[in-house]
Amino acid sequence: MGAAPDLFARRLLFVTGKGGVGKSTIAAAMAILAAERGQRVLLVDVDAKGTIADLFEVPRVGFEPREVFPGVSALAMSTEASLREYLKLNLRIPVLGRLGPLAKVLDFVATAAPGVKEILTVGKVCWEVRAAIDGGADWDLVIVDAAATGHIIGQLDAPRAIQELVQVGMVREQTDWMVELLSDPSITALNVVVTPEEMPVIETIELVASVRERLHVPLGVAIVNRVLPELFTHADEETFEALREPEPSRVLVEHAGEGATAVLDAARLAVSLRRTRAAHLARLREAVAMPTLYVPYLFVRDHGLRVTRMVAEGLGQEMA
Amino acid sequence: MTTSSSLERLLAAREIVVFCGSGGVGKTSLAAASGLGAAQRVGGKVLVLTIDPARRLASALGLEGIGNVERRVPDDALKAAGIELRGELFVAMLDTKQSWDELVLRHAPDEETAHRILENRLYQNITGRFVQSHDYIAMERLFDLHATGTYDLIIIDTPPTRNALDFLEAPARMAEFFGGRLVRWLTMPYRVGGGRGARVINFASRPFYQLADRILGSQFLQDIAEFFLNFQSMHDGFVSRARSVEALLHDRRTSFAVVTTLEGAPLREAEVFCRELVARDFHLGALVLNKTLPPYLLEPGATAAADVLRAEAPAIAARLGALDVRALADDERSVRVLRTIAESFANFAVVATREAELRTELGRDPEVVADVPFEDRDIADLAGLARLATHLF
Numbered sequence: 001m002g003a004a005p006d007l008f009a010r011r012l013l014f015v016t017g018k019g020g021v022g023k024s025t026i027a028a029a030m031a032i033l034a035a036e037r038g039q040r041v042l043l044v045d046v047d048a049k050g051t052i053a054d055l056f057e058v059p060r061v062g063f064e065p066r067e068v069f070p071g072v073s074a075l076a077m078s079t080e081a082s083l084r085e086y087l088k089l090n091l092r093i094p095v096l097g098r099l100g101p102l103a104k105v106l107d108f109v110a111t112a113a114p115g116v117k118e119i120l121t122v123g124k125v126c127w128e129v130r131a132a133i134d135g136g137a138d139w140d141l142v143i144v145d146a147a148a149t150g151h152i153i154g155q156l157d158a159p160r161a162i163q164e165l166v167q168v169g170m171v172r173e174q175t176d177w178m179v180e181l182l183s184d185p186s187i188t189a190l191n192v193v194v195t196p197e198e199m200p201v202i203e204t205i206e207l208v209a210s211v212r213e214r215l216h217v218p219l220g221v222a223i224v225n226r227v228l229p230e231l232f233t234h235a236d237e238e239t240f241e242a243l244r245e246p247e248p249s250r251v252l253v254e255h256a257g258e259g260a261t262a263v264l265d266a267a268r269l270a271v272s273l274r275r276t277r278a279a280h281l282a283r284l285r286e287a288v289a290m291p292t293l294y295v296p297y298l299f300v301r302d303h304g305l306r307v308t309r310m311v312a313e314g315l316g317q318e319m320a
Numbered sequence: 321m322t323t324s325s326s327l328e329r330l331l332a333a334r335e336i337v338v339f340c341g342s343g344g345v346g347k348t349s350l351a352a353a354s355g356l357g358a359a360q361r362v363g364g365k366v367l368v369l370t371i372d373p374a375r376r377l378a379s380a381l382g383l384e385g386i387g388n389v390e391r392r393v394p395d396d397a398l399k400a401a402g403i404e405l406r407g408e409l410f411v412a413m414l415d416t417k418q419s420w421d422e423l424v425l426r427h428a429p430d431e432e433t434a435h436r437i438l439e440n441r442l443y444q445n446i447t448g449r450f451v452q453s454h455d456y457i458a459m460e461r462l463f464d465l466h467a468t469g470t471y472d473l474i475i476i477d478t479p480p481t482r483n484a485l486d487f488l489e490a491p492a493r494m495a496e497f498f499g500g501r502l503v504r505w506l507t508m509p510y511r512v513g514g515g516r517g518a519r520v521i522n523f524a525s526r527p528f529y530q531l532a533d534r535i536l537g538s539q540f541l542q543d544i545a546e547f548f549l550n551f552q553s554m555h556d557g558f559v560s561r562a563r564s565v566e567a568l569l570h571d572r573r574t575s576f577a578v579v580t581t582l583e584g585a586p587l588r589e590a591e592v593f594c595r596e597l598v599a600r601d602f603h604l605g606a607l608v609l610n611k612t613l614p615p616y617l618l619e620p621g622a623t624a625a626a627d628v629l630r631a632e633a634p635a636i637a638a639r640l641g642a643l644d645v646r647a648l649a650d651d652e653r654s655v656r657v658l659r660t661i662a663e664s665f666a667n668f669a670v671v672a673t674r675e676a677e678l679r680t681e682l683g684r685d686p687e688v689v690a691d692v693p694f695e696d697r698d699i700a701d702l703a704g705l706a707r708l709a710t711h712l713f
Binding site: 018019020021051054148164165200231232235236238239240241242243245247248251252255256257258259260262263264265266267269270299300303 | 342343344345441442543581584585586614616617619620621622623624625626628629632635636639640643645646647648650653654656657658660661662664665667668669670671674694
């Protein structure tokens with residue numbers, strides 16, 4: 001299976017990346033691919049910005065999982081709903097309204113105790129994965145459209161942080177198994193989406209370094225999104241450069257009108273974009289040393305299921 | 321560009337300009353470029369405050385390791401990039417942990433309380449580890465820097481929050497929280513038990529505490545209570561401070577610039593952001609469209625030319641072959657290159673057309689809309705920022 005041998009054999013795939021690199025689209029595309037290969041997938045949208053709905057062209061997704069594509073169910077994270085579910089499952093408290101102070105705790109969670117927010121997110125995810133492993137869930141694989149690079153360490157490290165804070169009690173035991181699950185390379189992989197641009201590449205290199213250094217979550221693959229096509233071979237590029245000289249340019253303008261100059265400029269832009277990007281990619285490959293998949297730039301600036309499927313197709317070719 | 325002078329006016333008239341927008345649109349670079357441009361053209365002391373934990377600005381400004389303390393961009397670095405300033409340019413990063421510590425030291429009634437807070441495990445985790453504490457502390461730091469009166473203009477790049485609006489509400493939320501009943505209520509058993517030496521036994525009498533004890537363990541609860549008990553002593557200072565921070569954001573001296581690319585998702589977010597800013601009575605000063613594709617991609621003549629180049633490639637190649645240029649001697653190769661550039665043009669034109677449509681859909685508010693074209697090079701140094709600034713002014 002090439003660069004990513006056992007990715008879909010795992011149970012929990014986190015997808016992170018710098019804002020704007022297409023992290024959600026890649027997570028959705030992965031879900032489609034896994035489903036097409038016979039897996040039942042739960043896709044979790046951590047930011048709950050409503051992107052899943054756009055990517056699959058379905059009505060807004062909530063905390064209750066719903067099928068958005070054949071074989072793919074999705075849920076949007078809600079820390080409040082996650083806490084409610086947690087209390088219900090663990091303490092058998094059916095109606096929160098009957099315990100006045102707990103409503104206040106929800107406020108507390110939502111506003112000023114950020115660590116709790118992270119643990120409720122990761123906790124819910126781990127819970128679903130455990131259910132999947134035990135065969136008690138409607139899915140085999142959980143794919144998480146996770147926090148962006150700046151936040152992902154804080155999010156995935158939350159169980160360990162809580163472990164340090166809470167010495168005894170039920171939560172302590174639960175964070176113990178969560179940490180175990182998150183650090184098991186046969187179960188979990190953290191995947192990073194990046195575009196071949198300078199800042200995303202720098203952030204990815206930094207992220208991968210700190211994951212290796214202090215986060216005990218196994219790394220999966222790097223997915224390079226929006227890779228521009230190579231227009232020319234070396235020899236063809238010489239021909240292209242020759243076309244831009246005054247005399248050949250004149251020939252083109254005589255034949256095709258003044259607009260031919262713009263066509264040459266556009267090709268020049270494409271070539272130099274491709275070149276600077278190739279340099280960033282080389283830097284990325286050298287620094288992160290992890291299996292890397294490439295998804296081509298799609299010359300559409302649109303969203304929706306059609307584009308999601310195109311991305312899935314591109315990704316699928318890399319994982320074939 | 322007619323719009324350019326108005327962004328310059330905005331930067332000249334305001335004391336604080338907050339750059340916001342969704343991740344990846346180039347907020348940090350544009351904030352830095354605006355700061356540089358203002359120092360070049362308007363003059364005065366300009367500070368660019370960046371919050372991004374990835375330290376992007378530092379590398380662009382050639383200032384590795386800039387910290388919580390503001391630093392002046394050195395003359396020789398500017399000179400080397402061929403930049404002359406009328407004023408001075410300063411940069412600072414936000415160190416969340418350090419800023420929180422300073423805040424505690426400022427508001428704690430005495431040194432002992434300050435140290436108890438700083439050493440509380442809960443405090444250390446909240447401030448050091450969890451990202452959302454960025455939101456409040458960023459605004460707090462902005463207030464602090466503004467209050468020193470050192471700078472004529474402060475440009476701040478907003479934290480990469482999940483919800484771009486979170487940071488706007490952070491001061492109000494903070495004031496509300498520490499002024500609220502929940503904190504009093506959480507610390508109650510300890511106070512009933514006689515202050516700091518309180519026993520966990522007090523929990524037993526109340527169902528909620530029993531429950532909380534089962535879930536979290538009593539040590540953690542004690543940490544929480546101790547944290548809030550100590551924090552309570554800073555309550556008044558803290559709340560009034562948070563209110564001042566909020567007032568400053570609403571002040572006429574402060575304006576907001578929303579940055580977006582012409583891509584679907586960031587643009588939708590920018591539209592929501594513009595609406596919300598206005599609805600909440602903040603001043604929306606500018607909308608900056610970043611990384612827009614060059615206008616020649618939309619010329620009808622260019623599209624027609626691309627079609628001709630593809631359709632008549634063999635005839636054109638034959639004429640090129642007659643020019644006695646070595647690289648154009650092979651007709652087959654010329655045909656291939658002509659078809660490739662025609663196809664590449666059509667590809668980019670598709671994207672440019674969609675951008676143009678989105679742009680038309682975009683409302684007319686605010687008045688200042690700046691267009692920053694797509695760069696085929698990355699902004700990685702001062703010269704790059706200066707180049708970017710020319711599109712903004």
